[in-house]
Amino acid sequence: MSDQHIPVLLQPVIDMATPENGQSSSLLDCTFGRGGHAFALANEFPELRVFAVDQDLQAVEFAKAEYQKEIESGRLQIVHGSFHDLVGLVEKFEGVPNQKFDLILADLGVSSPQLDQADRGFSFQQNGPLDMRMNQNQQLTAAEIVNTWSEDQLRDLFYYVGEVRKPGKVVKAILNARDEKPFRSTLELADLIAQKEGWRKKGWHPATQYFLALRIEVNQELEPLEQALKDMMGLLSENGRLLVITFHSLEDRIVKNVFKASEDLGRRINKKVVQATWEEKKSNPRARSAKLRGFLRQTQEEL
Numbered sequence: 001m002s003d004q005h006i007p008v009l010l011q012p013v014i015d016m017a018t019p020e021n022g023q024s025s026s027l028l029d030c031t032f033g034r035g036g037h038a039f040a041l042a043n044e045f046p047e048l049r050v051f052a053v054d055q056d057l058q059a060v061e062f063a064k065a066e067y068q069k070e071i072e073s074g075r076l077q078i079v080h081g082s083f084h085d086l087v088g089l090v091e092k093f094e095g096v097p098n099q100k101f102d103l104i105l106a107d108l109g110v111s112s113p114q115l116d117q118a119d120r121g122f123s124f125q126q127n128g129p130l131d132m133r134m135n136q137n138q139q140l141t142a143a144e145i146v147n148t149w150s151e152d153q154l155r156d157l158f159y160y161v162g163e164v165r166k167p168g169k170v171v172k173a174i175l176n177a178r179d180e181k182p183f184r185s186t187l188e189l190a191d192l193i194a195q196k197e198g199w200r201k202k203g204w205h206p207a208t209q210y211f212l213a214l215r216i217e218v219n220q221e222l223e224p225l226e227q228a229l230k231d232m233m234g235l236l237s238e239n240g241r242l243l244v245i246t247f248h249s250l251e252d253r254i255v256k257n258v259f260k261a262s263e264d265l266g267r268r269i270n271k272k273v274v275q276a277t278w279e280e281k282k283s284n285p286r287a288r289s290a291k292l293r294g295f296l297r298q299t300q301e302e303l
């Protein structure tokens with residue numbers, strides 16, 4: 001089982017997180033994963049205390065085992081939950097000055113261990129249960145969507161969220177197949193999609209966009225994001241910085257719009273999104289679609 005996750009855009013994150021006075025004392029990491037970003041920032045800022053959230057129980061277990069010393073020393077606190085409920089989660093942390101943070105990071109989407117473990121059901125390349133839940137305590141799975149949603153609901157999901165131009169043929173095939181036997185595994189679905197769509201682009205599995213749409217729906221990655229970002233802004237201390245990394249154009253649009261609409265609170269750190277260099281994209285394919293945006297909370301006098 002792989003527990004490796006290479007943090008994307010690491011140097012740009014550190015650069016953007018660095019305040020003019022050179023110090024930050026608290027980081028709220030809304031998507032801890034394996035702690036790659038959090039502890040790179042902690043190494044950069046010796047005073048930094050890390051307050052972390054992740055909705056994946058495995059990420060929390062990993063932190064408790066791997067960062068036991070940091071937890072004991074009070075440098076790291078971690079809670080299980082979704083940043084969609086951030087305001088309530090933050091109350092569980094101890095010793096946060098005014099319940100505000102100098103740095104807030106959201107590195108959205110899935111981690112490599114989630115994708116790599118067949119039994120999490122995210123991969124169309126390895127067989128596993130058709131699951132795709134980041135939070136193991138939630139009810140909704142990809143299998144439930146595929147086996148119970150109507151033809152129109154599935155078509156809209158694949159068209160609007162997956163950005164598949166003509167999902168009709170695949171949706172019809174899903175409906176016919178599930179009448180015989182409900183879908184249980186990732187490869188049952190991936191093989192059916194490949195059969196109907198055919199392989200058009202070299203190196204690009206025809207199920208890619210379908211699986212992405214299901215994952216986004218299972219984990220509610222789009223709709224609650226706007227409010228969550230507003231909550232993050234509300235938790236920034238004066239001169240605090242919010243950094244968000246997205247991997248999907250619909251997600252990035254939400255971040256861009258919330259940042260633009262928040263000019264009464266501060267300003268965007270970068271007007272143009274930061275993307276990975278060619279070298280980073282080559283060494284870490286996950287970085288290909290990554291986009292970083294930053295927002296600086298300002299004081300009343302500065303606004």
Ligand SMILES: C[S@@+](CC[C@H](N)C(=O)[O-])C[C@H]1O[C@@H](n2cnc3c(N)ncnc32)[C@H](O)[C@@H]1O
Pocket residue numbers: 005006007008030031032033034035036037038053054055056059081082083084107108109110111112134
């Ligand atoms: C891209 S990984 C973060 C990797 C991390 N920055 C690192 O360097 O190790 C995304 C993580 O965010 C978590 N996550 C995604 N959506 C979440 C949400 N709404 N609330 C809390 N955690 C979430 C996932 O479970 C996953 O562990």
